[in-house]
Amino acid sequence: MHCEGRTMSTHCPCQQQPTRRGFVGLFLGTGILATLASFLYPVIRYFVPPPVADLGGDEVVAAKTGDLKQNSGKVFRFGSRPGLLILEADGTYRAMSATCTHLGCTVQYKPDTRQVWCPCHNGIYDLNGRNVSGPPPRPLDVFDVHVRGEEVVVSRKKEA
Amino acid sequence: MIAALYRWLDARLHLDGLLEPFKHKTVPQHKLSYWYFFGGITLFLFMIQVATGILLLLYYHPGANEAFESVQYIMTSVQFGWLIRSIHSWSANLMIFTAFAHMFSVLFLKAYRAPRELTWVTGVLLLFLVMGFGFSGYLLPWNTLAFFATTVGTQMAGQVPIIGHPLMIFLRGGPEVTGATLTRFFGFHVAVLPAIVTVLIGVHLFFVQRQGMSVPPKVEEAWEKDPSLRKEMKFFPNFALREMMAWYVGMALLGALAALFPWDLGVKVDPFASAPAGIKPEWYFLFMYQTLKLIPSKVWIIDGEVLGIVGCGVAALAWILLPFIEYFRPSRTRVWITGLSIFALVYMIGMTAYGYLAQ
């Protein structure tokens, strides 16, 4: 009789030595299962999409409709820079870069004067992003805004 | 349970007949047997690349204005994205290293000789394709280092006589490196190269299985003198288990590298910025790059760069056809090839080191 891998015992052929086999089996089994788990766990988690979807570098969901009151503004994140989303009194959305072109402070919307204002050195822009007063040397970059269902999507201006 | 499954499949597919040769496959056991691992490790790393590459495909956006951000997204937002991406980058480098090691071990152990010439040819082609994988994949994160390295690399390709310019246009998808180049390289990297390499690997492995493992000439001599010294190890399960261990060590190494030295993201490409000072290609191209840098700009009447590129081309061709050179006057060419192998190894290592240390 030929027994693969088993130690022959004198009175009982093909009887394995339980302790030795169990020992090896334990190591091998645990090891393989553990490594399999430690590989599958990250891969399965990887498949689950993160909560913030990646729409690409050119557009972002700035807010939900209903987030903003009429004649108010909100700073949102566009890539790695702040943007300003404004809902005018007549319901139009406007969006522009919120980084002041003077020294980089974050601008805000002033509902009383209906202008965009920089609190650092009193720079003022109109709703088209044009610098109208104070130190800012250049207008703010203006973005496109579209409402998609419940989402207000801001995207960089497409080149003509 | 596995046995039951095997019996079920065997009844339908006559697996016994197929698997019979593998049961008899053996691996020669001698002092230099450890070198036999390198082929398998390269294959293992390739499979890791395919797996991690497919996972990266789920989130990567190939396009000049999205690529960098998508890799950043993978690194920072996707769960374990950092791990998958870093493993992919590290494994790429390790694979190129093991491929070279495999090639050199075959070279020094004379495994390229008859009847294994075609195995060698497919192997060298695979090596070139693997370097092509490295070159095309390197551009995909669309950072400044990759952009300029690709510019320099494709410009060198443009120096090939006659076909150089069309070749460069073909590689770049235009006269300059642009988003079109990125899209094209993406196509090469995930479709064209994998298809060709998979077929070539299949052919390469088929040859290896048909012919069995070679034995280094000196060992073969000793065994012929004294047959009792001959030792063979069964591939299944003995060598295979050892191979498993090597693969596990590889996995451990990859995990450690990915976690301790995560792969850099770099800075997004600004095509109008000038190349950063001291731009260098990745280490596996460094020996070629450094060689080209050292060739004077004009040698006799020939342009230095063209001479260098043509030289590389001739060397590559010689490498592919190496086994066939030994057909002519074996007693002399064999000695020459041994000398050439040593020179090549020392040269590559030396030039790579030089390239690293030079500013």
Add this chain to the structure above:
Amino acid sequence: MAILHSKRRMSIAACMAVLAVYFVLGAGMGQTLAQAPNTCLDCHALLPEPYGVTADKFSHDIHEQKGLTCASCHGGDPTSMDPTVAMSPAKGWKGKIDRKQVPQLCASCHSNPVYMKQYDPGLRTDQLDQYHTSVHGKKLATGDTKVAVCTDCHSVHDLRAPSDPLSTVNPVNVAKTCSRCHADAEYMKPYGIPTNQFANYNTSVHHDALAVRGDLSAPTCTTCHGNHGATPPGVDRVENVCANCHVFQAQMYEKSTHSKVFAEKGLPGCVVCHSNHAIHMPSDAMLGTGPSGVCMSCHKPGDVCDVARANILSNLTRLDQSIKQADQELKLAEASGMEVSAARMNQAAASDALTQARVTIHSYNPALVDQNIEAGMKVANADLKAGQDAMVERNHRRLGLLVSLIAICISLVGLWLYIKKLEHR
């Protein structure tokens, strides 16, 4: 003339000849029928300086473009080809205008609102009144003809509108125009005022903004000194001028201790620390005790103000360092693959606070500056913590790695034992 058989034919021929000459001359001079005839240029275009004015030069003049001729200012008859008629005093010819008469001459149109309305209803018509209040105007009235009159600044015969970039009075060119006299030490010797203003201005941030970056809202000489009513602002009114643009700093300064003290001592407000013409980009070093330091030129070391100064400076430095430290930590975390983009964006708020603190300095009140500083510190500290937390998370990854390495080690041991078992026969 035998071919012309009769007197009638002769007179017809003569008329034809004159007509032909007239048309040729008209065509040759390139005068359109719409343009008022200006025979002065026929000769004066060919004369050397100072009598010469080429047609090309005059074509750039806005007066010419609006249909005026040489006679509009110089008098005479521009339609006559005969010099004695064209330049006859009977036809009102004035010849070269005397410098002292120039303002009056220009004002004869430019101060007439009814007349100017037909050309540009929006143009001001008080330039002469303004000029009379200026140093130039006052000195001219006493008979000093070295001072500037209209034509010195606006040029003459090729006078362009101020909006034209080539005009001598376009904002980007004003400083150069003023410097023609005011930077000439020889010319200005009788007046005893400095002549380094132009050189100083060229080193300033205002010059940089205007002439280099092309920001037309940046100040030039006339912005602070006035153009037609050019007078240096009174020492006690300097800050009013600066306050037109630098609103917040002026408001702070107004409420501060310096405002009253400087006024009492007759010191020119902003200029004391920032200079008048050589206004450079301010830095925190101005609060220090080094070469750029301004406080210690009045204050004594160790007095209350020195302490306040040191306090403000150290706070600014503290916030600046905190922002940099947080930036570094976040960069390190990001390089290790951690997601810290929200914190990195937040850093802008800390930088904003620092910018605002640097405006609040003008209150000279450490407590007020503190408010900005503390707001900034809060943000910077929060971001630093975010960076540190990210590094902790990174270390967790290393722990995960360790776990998988242990699993792999167990597998390796298991495989080894299995191999040994298989081969131990």
